Amino acid sequence: MRDERYYERRIECLRKFASALLFMALLFSFSVWAWAQSGGGGKVEGRVGDERGASVAGAEVRLRSREGLSLFGRTNEDGVYAFTGLGTGDYILEVTARGFAAVTSGSFRVEGARQSSKT
Numbered sequence: 141m142r143d144e145r146y147y148e149r150r151i152e153c154l155r156k157f158a159s160a161l162l163f164m165a166l167l168f169s170f171s172v173w174a175w176a177q178s179g180g181g182g183k184v185e186g187r188v189g190d191e192r193g194a195s196v197a198g199a200e201v202r203l204r205s206r207e208g209l210s211l212f213g214r215t216n217e218d219g220v221y222a223f224t225g226l227g228t229g230d231y232i233l234e235v236t237a238r239g240f241a242a243v244t245s246g247s248f249r250v251e252g253a254r255q256s257s258k259t
Contacts, residue, residue: 181226181227182225182226182227183223183226183250184203184223184226185221185223187219187221188219188221189219195217196240197217197218197219198215198238199214199215199219199237200237201215202235203232204231204232205230206230207229209226209227211223230248232246
């Protein structure tokens with residue numbers, strides 16, 4: 141009886157770990173492009189997918205700047221999100237989706253005349 145509880149707890153722990161690992165894979169599978177749009181400021185756009193490449197629809201995506209800007213969006217049915225009209229600065233993305241652990245990107249820069257990418 142005692143061994144059964146041990147194994148049940150261990151299986152539950154492994155499930156949680158697998159879920160977190162899956163979402164980490166999701167972080168590395170989404171791509172972020174930051175570039176300037178003529179006359180409209182910078183744009184951050186990307187796609188959220190799982191480790192098999194399947195789109196994650198309805199994921200919550202937050203874009204935050206060091207200057208205090210905080211924008212919220214959701215991925216569409218193809219797992220795509222976009223933020224437009226951004227000023228030059230350093231940004232981070234935070235992605236959450238039901239059944240996955242929350243993931244935060246590293247800092248990336250959006251500049252008016254330069255295109256940069258982050259994966």
